[in-house]
Amino acid sequence: MTQRGRITWNGAAALGRMREGALRGVQLGAEHLLQVSRGRVPIEEGTLERSGVVSVDEQSVTAAVSYDTPYAVRQHEELTYRHDHGRTAKYLEGPLHEENSAITEIIAAQVRRSLR
Numbered sequence: 791m792t793q794r795g796r797i798t799w800n801g802a803a804a805l806g807r808m809r810e811g812a813l814r815g816v817q818l819g820a821e822h823l824l825q826v827s828r829g830r831v832p833i834e835e836g837t838l839e840r841s842g843v844v845s846v847d848e849q850s851v852t853a854a855v856s857y858d859t860p861y862a863v864r865q866h867e868e869l870t871y872r873h874d875h876g877r878t879a880k881y882l883e884g885p886l887h888e889e890n891s892a893i894t895e896i897i898a899a900q901v902r903r904s905l906r
């Protein structure tokens with residue numbers, strides 16, 4: 791007994807959906823990083839913490855988390871400053887390394903979801 795079937799490959803549509811999922815994942819992953827890093831930002835008045843934002847470049851499917859105050863870089867890099875308990879220098883770099891697996895899984899989950 792011979793069976794026949796026909797498969798139609800919609801490669802362009804599949805790639806488009808994967809890209810949409812990746813964009814969504816990159817956005818959510820960056821927002822996760824922002825949330826974790828906000829918990830470590832040195833805080834006195836909260837200005838630095840409130841200045842944190844996520845920006846996504848859809849063309850390159852990349853995201854950035856940034857803090858926008860005149861002293862953000864100095865607070866991040868200066869290891870000798872004293873901070874309140876739980877607040878620290880490297881408030882963005884540390885969480886980026888620590889949350890790498892979680893961020894990767896967030897992106898992967900969104901790509902998988904987009905292909906359903």
